[in-house]
Amino acid sequence: MSARDLSVLVGVILIIVMLVIPLPPVLLSVFILINISLALMVILVAMNTTEALEFSIFPSLLLLLTLFRLGLNVSTTRSILANAEAGGVVSTFGTFVTGNSALVGFVIFSILVIIQFLVITKGAERVSEVAARFTLDAMPGKQMSIDADLNAGLISEQQAKQRREKIENEADFYGAMDGASKFVKGDAIAGIIIVLINILFGLIIGMTQKGMGFSEAIDTYMRLTVGDGLVSQIPALLISTATGITVTRVASEGNLGTDVTGQMLRYPKLLYIAGATIFMLGLTPVPILITTVIAGIMLFGGWYLSRTAEQQEVPHEDEGEEQESSEMQSPENVVNLISTDPIEFEFGYALIPIADASQGGDLLDRIVMIRRQLAIELGLVIPTVRIRDNIQLNPNEYRLKVKGNEVAKGELLLDHYLAMSPGVEDDAVEGIDTQEPAFGLPAKWITEETKEDAEMFGYTVVDPPSVVSTHITEVIKQHAHMLLGRQETKQLIDHLKESYPILVEEVTPEPLSVGEIQKVLSKLLRENISIKNLPIIFETLADFGKMTNDTELLAEYARQSLSTQITYQFLQENDSIKVITVSGKVEKTIAEHVQQTEHGSYLALDPESQQSIVQSVAQQVEQLSLQEETPIVLCSPAVRMYLKQLLDRFLPQVVVLSYNELEPTVEVQSVGVVNVA
Template sequence: MSTAILNPAPLAPAGILHRLRDYVLPIGAISVIFVMLIPLPAMALDLLLTLSMAASIIVFLSSIQIRRAVELSVFPTLLLLLTLFRLALNIASSRRILLHGSEGTGAARKVIEAFGQFVVGGNYIVGFVLFLALVAIQFLVVSHGAVRTAEVTARFTLDALPGKQMAIDADMNAGLIDEAEARRRRQSIAREAEFYGAMDGAARFNQRDSMATILITAINIIAGLLIGTLQQGVELGEAARTYTVLTVGDGLVTLVPSLLVSVAGGITLTRANSAGMLGTEIRQQLFARPATLYIASAVCAAMCLIPGLPGFTFLLVAAVLFLLGRRIAASPEPALISEISSNEKKKQDQAPSADLAGLLRLEELSLEIGFQLIPLVDEKQGGMLLNRVRALRRHLSAEMGFLVPPVHISDNLRLRPREYLVSLRGIEIARWQLEGTQMLAVSGDPQRRPLPGKETREPAFGVPAVWIASAIEEQAIAAGYSVVDSVTVITTHLGELIRRHAHELLGRAESKRLMDTLNDSHPKLLEELVPKLLTLGEVERVLEQLLRERVSIRDLGAILEALLEVAAVNKGLVALVEAARQALGRRLIAPLLDQDGQLPVLLLDPAIEEDILASFAPEGSQRFLPTNSVPTIPLVRRLADSLKHLIGASNSSALPVLLCPSPARYHVKRWLDPVMPRLAVVAAAEIPAEIRLKPAGTIR
């Protein structure tokens, strides 16, 4: 037996650090509390003060190098932690100074002593003035400005959020971006809003930190004098010098990191989104114009003439500015202006590949328009087509039960000026031409009073229509016509085309998405059906056939429950489709009812039924007649002729449906689709018991 499992190899130090890295921050945050409560050795205090200074420098430099504020999204939390860390060190150093200050300025070790002696020259009055000056700079200028900037930026960002969301939705509905890109943009603006909202509150931590530093410094000086003179027996002058130098040094050690973090916060909040770093943009924008440098050089040279000013210094600066201006003027694209980072070069190198990849992409649905129809799309000119297409997509998605892909709208100069073209995956499926700014009057009744205008046929349903001038719109409505504008014509036509080709829009990915959504509410149903009884492809074919027959798949749970019952016995497509239709009976029949709530039906003569049942193979074989040979079959031709005659003679407000036996329904629908695609063919088993039938004729 191998002992490798019983005696695992010890982890290398790098492996241990890798495992412990996620615990560093929680342990550090807890340690801050102990720093406040437990007296620290002088060496440990020096180490922690050095870490505080280093962390502040890192944050400051990071704020300069970012391109967008959200690249430093941890800044609000980091600001709180660093503020807490500095205050804890302030308390620890105060304890050290008050307890051991009588031992001299070396009682607080090197860092505080260095700031108290070297930085302020050992003069505690100078040190105190310098300390107050830094406090004024931070509290009155940097921190106050950062707080105000955070408030304004957060408010403006939140106010602009709805507009940005609507812009993303408009681009997605217009087909300019896909769903993944829209999701990425929404996450980006949500992250930006959360960041500025958090900074609105976090900026106040640093502002109050300055006040706490002043208060702690005053307490340390007063308490140090009392402890030194009353408890330690130190002379008043010596106590004042020692405790003031140490306290001012402690205040400066705390205040400098605080000032760095405050400036970093101000830089982060005022950073506009850009492609380059701050230093690059400053060079590009300040030193891009030679005339500016020439004028600045002349002003500096003129100041040499003022008595008392250091002439050599101003002349030196003037010469440098003049030479820099000459260099920029001599080079049309100097390095200061045309500097491009390596990341930008990579993007430029990859751009041709990205463009080629875009050429290979096929849009699911696209609408191309002639140049005179562009105002219908331009919202600035009052165009409503984008909004109507967006509303149409929402309506059809709810109606058919799956997410209709976005419609990509573009202009096409190869089309006639007022012509539009609809394509499915790059293949044209329909085109039509509008007539100027006229309205389309539609009427399915050939006996209606004729109107002056150009006669045509409405593109969606093929019913007679007339192009009329807008001046006679009210006259047409009074005569019983339905009058629509150009935008309505396009959206109605587009909606009918999407319904007609819905089964082609439902792919494997969309079917999988529907299953995943249903799995949240019906996990057991999916577990028993897919893939135990049916594959995803078999379920997809059933859904496609339902959409082909204009049956909504919105009630996917009922469809899959019906498939679960039948698939254990018969996995044939016909059996599965018929079971799904019967489960959707009420939803299927409801759109076919007339105004009285009755179902107008066309019945089959018994002799016709026998001929139909004898013309196809048993259900299990799933053998169908070829579509291109259907019109040549006498039986189908006879059915179609009888149906057209009876439907034309029907006075029902709703289109009659063909009622036929359940075993034959699927095949009859397949046969009649090429000649009468909008005819609904239903079986008796699909009609709910409470629905009243209204016979509209019998096919003999």
């Protein structure tokens, strides 16, 4: 335990001791001066903070100082009533204020208590309560604002996390200040009661036990009581003022002194008016000498501030031109011009309401949910989606870009609903014929009045925001492999290293670099295989990475390790998978035409054989599609990679699996065979 921690603990213990054990007058004077010093430090710190959270310890500190002050009150009261003495500090304060009249001193002290209790303490308590309430009420709006900035790409994930933590800390701080201010109020009430006790029982004890006369008793105990009250109320007044300053402080770039002088003197011409008004008062019985001096100071201040402001506002033309030229020539501006966002969503001006929260648009919130959903499904942190309007697009048109290239587009009618056909068109449902943008299904744009009829005929009816959200989700899934770069891969590796440090060290930087790992993960994502189970993938890379650095082959090994995941990903009804198998002749043809090079292997098949295989697969897929089944081609592990490469050019939607990627307990039903003549 450090010396600082020990000093705080000792201080709290001493406060408890003060409540029980009588202290000598000298020690009381020391503690009273320490109390005043601490109060001065607190108010100075409160005045020099730029925002409330910079003094986050204040609620707890306020409680400790209040307890310390009450402990002093108990000790001084004990000393006053028992010995008619409370140390030199209390006696000095009491004598200075009361002077020759104890009644005058008591009146002055009463005024100070009224100011402390009714003005400062009451106001600080009310401000703390209101600040806490408004801070809690504003939390949802602030959270939504952070999510909106994050989705718009204005801030990073780290910045968003910091801003969320700041909001939570503000709520905790103002809630704590609301409770702590009640202690300040209670302390003020206790101070008043202690003063009355000192006076009343001091008179009784002085006259009955110490043999004092009434005038001597009232003079002695009134002086000590007023002194004790002052040395306790002055620090209490400073603490209450610091409380008010802290909870009313608005975050700014400067402290209280800078803000007060800067904002009060922002308009120098007003000093002329104020100075002239003070000078006019000199024409009345008010002493003209005093008004002239004050008015002169104010007029001079107004003139000086006006001249200073003019010098700051008038820039030299040459300097302005040089600054503009240097900004245009700075390399940072050029770099900003050539940078591209990972994902961009652009829309025409008629679609602005879906993104504008003030008009009821919730696209930003939907994108937050999409990023979370894809992170769970794919195991990939999707970059922020840059959302912007584009006047070059048609009013109802939108488009999606990945790495600066357009990958999808569509149109929305905000005052319509999209009705997707159940398979049989019904002429009773009228609308504008179109295609569902995510899956290319036939659909219609229908009005609000037609919505119920379409649902009765079995149409699937969705609103425009849901249409575009689904489209964005599917497009990001299709291009997830493009969004995974080396930097993103490094972040995934660092995250995995926190839980599996030995596993990561066995894979990278030797035998596999970050770039090679990125290629393996990208190949998995390209075929819609989630990389969420990263430990299993790295176990495979650790086993086979020392044998080969062919990323195509390593991706195949990783797929086989993820057999359970892949099986349940494509598992259909009745716990079975319907597949199109590949004949032994086709597999033999592919295997015989695999060319091995130092940079890897590839399929060197003649065009006629390629066309024959592709046509056979297309026929089988077409028959399977009529049954509304997902087209899955099943082949041996040796040719899966090459067959997928071949089909990707013509039938990219076809899933190609190997026998090793399916669990042996799953029933596999062959519904077709790929064969060639």
